[in-house]
Amino acid sequence: MxxxxxxxxxxxxxxxxxxxxxxxxxxxxxxxxxxxxxxxxxxxxxxxxxxxxxxxxxxxxxxxxxxxxxxxxxxxxxxxxxxxxxxxxxxxxxxxxxxxxxxxxxxxxxxxxxxxxxxxxxxxxxSPIAVIFNIEGVKNLSLDADTLAKIFKGEITVWNDPAIAALNSGTTLPATPITAVHRSDDSGTTKNFTDYLFQVAPTVWDQKPADPFPYKTGEGAQGTSGVVDAVTNGVGTIGYADASRAGKLGVAKIKVGSKFVGYTAEAAAAVVNDSPLVTGRGANDLAIALDRKTTDPTHYPLVLxxxxxxxxxxxxxxxxxxxxxxxxxxxxxxxxxxxxxxxxxxxxxxxxxxxxxxxxxxxx
Known part of the structure; x- marks a missing residue:
């Protein structure tokens, strides 16, 4: 590191x-x-x-x-x-x-x-953060940072939107409304998720990363389990959660460089190992400033x-x-x-x- x-x-x-x-x-x-x-x-x-x-x-x-x-x-x-x-x-x-x-x-x-x-x-x-989804008839989904940001910001509202379709050639996407589920409580997972969007899709995501979800869009749920339950029990839902809780839900691939990649523990660890510590803190403080902008497809930058x-x-x-x-x-x-x-x-x-x-x- x-x-x-x-x-x-x-x-x-x-x-x-x-x-x-x-x-x-x-x-x-x-x-x-x-x-x-x-x-x-x-x-x-x-x-x-x-x-x-x-x-x-x-x-x-x-x-x-x-x-x-x-x-x-x-x-x-x-x-x-x-x-x-x-x-x-x-x-x-x-x-x-x-x-x-x-x-x-x-x-x-x-x-x-x-x-x-x-x-x-x-x-x-x-741990990687998984972008979990529940869309009838869709098993595989690829999203770049701009499109993901527009979904959670409420600018893309249906699953067959041209921006999503362009990233998923060969997949039939339904005209189902999107329900984007975020944490309703102050959450470090939210801060990490929004930090990724803020760094990688800055022209879309204009709110600085913080524990509270920044926009009045989508549906809020309490805790990791609340987000997973809402995505599982909803229709046309998408959310973000610690990858250990993804279960049988669909998990989107994200674009890193020119490729779409899924999460692995090794790819998450690679980002952490290549990231520096935060400055201006005590000598014994080991806070890490994660490098979300990597273009190396062996890395998974949506990590906490x-x-x-x-x-x-x-x-x-x-x-x-x-x-x-x-x-x-x-x-x-x-x-x-x-x-x-x-x-x-x-x-x-x-x-x-x-x-x-x-x-x-x-x-x-």
Missing amino acids: NFKRYGRPAVIAVAAALALSSCAANEGGTTAPTKEAGPALSGTLNAAGASSQGAAQEAWIAAFQTSNPDLTINYDPSGSGAGRGTFIAGGSDFAGSDSFLKDEELAGTFGSCAPGTKAVDLPVYI VSYAIVCTEYADAAQGELVKGYVGYMASAAGQAEAASAAGAAPLSKELQTKVADVIAAIK
């Missing part, structure tokens, strides 16, 4: 996971280590945030619980914005977020952190990096030890393998794993 810095671009219900037996957890392919060279952890760890991490969190919790049976971990997939808000207010020990901390958030205080200290963004989950937002020093040192243990596992080779198996995530590169591990080791 390129670690140079440049200017900044614009409760899971864990009962089922916690109830998994040691045998079931081991069948996932990895076994969570206890805290390295130390006793098993005990206590309660609370976190909230990105719903994109949902499947990975279930797997991480189940595996980590196996080696630390006296530790209770709660993760509420309330969305990236809500998760950051909860953490900032001191209501959780760390946040999951598909958006790194904003400058104005970094300028404030963090309720769980020791006075005078700040939080940092640590990448723990890399989801972060664990943690304190560099905790007001309660005991909670800091729990965070070090669990988040350290999430970002480890074993944790990344678990997320790849359970959610199709792209593992962090070894270089990035090392960077994250060094920051976690310094948490107090």
Whole structure:
């Protein structure tokens, strides 16, 4: 990964996971280590945030619980914005977020952190964002960035529009109205999706990327599951969601360079590895400025990096030890393998794993 810095671009219900037996957890392919060279952890760890991490969190919790049976971990997939808000207010020990901390958030205080200290963004989950669709009679769909932007902006309203037809020669597209489904809550997935459109289709998408969806068009749905349900149960629907949740829905190919490409974990990881860090942040902050404009068809630029937002020093040192243990596992080779198996995530590169591990080791 390129670690140079440049200017900044614009409760899971864990009962089922916690109830998994040691045998079931081991069948996932990895076994969570206890805290390295130390006793098993005990206590309660609370976190909230990105719903994109949902499947990975279930797997991480189940595996980590196996080696630390006296530790209770709660993760509420309330969305990236809500998760950051909860953490900032001191209501959780760390946040999951598909958006790194904003400058104005970094300028404030963090309720769980020791006075005078700040939080940092640590990448723990890399995943493609799938453009999911449900169009009767259509199994394959190709879209370039301009056309995708016009669909979600409400400028293209029927599936047999000439702009869509021109990209899908040989496919019979119905005259069905388009229902474009977006997140109704503050969502890091939305920020990543709109960042892609803002960078690659700037003449169409004129709103800067942000957690709230910027236009009063289409249909809003709460959380990743809400978008998937709305696309699944609708007619002529299209939406965006973490690729792990695409299921049996159609998934559009996007144009990269001169080719239309589908998502893969490897193609998503390639974009992250070639992207620099954001400038103007603390030395231990690993927020990534994703390069969406790549023309390399081995890359899939519609990707999200989801972060664990943690304190560099905790007001309660005991909670800091729990965070070090669990988040350290999430970002480890074993944790990344678990997320790849359970959610199709792209593992962090070894270089990035090392960077994250060094920051976690310094948490107090």
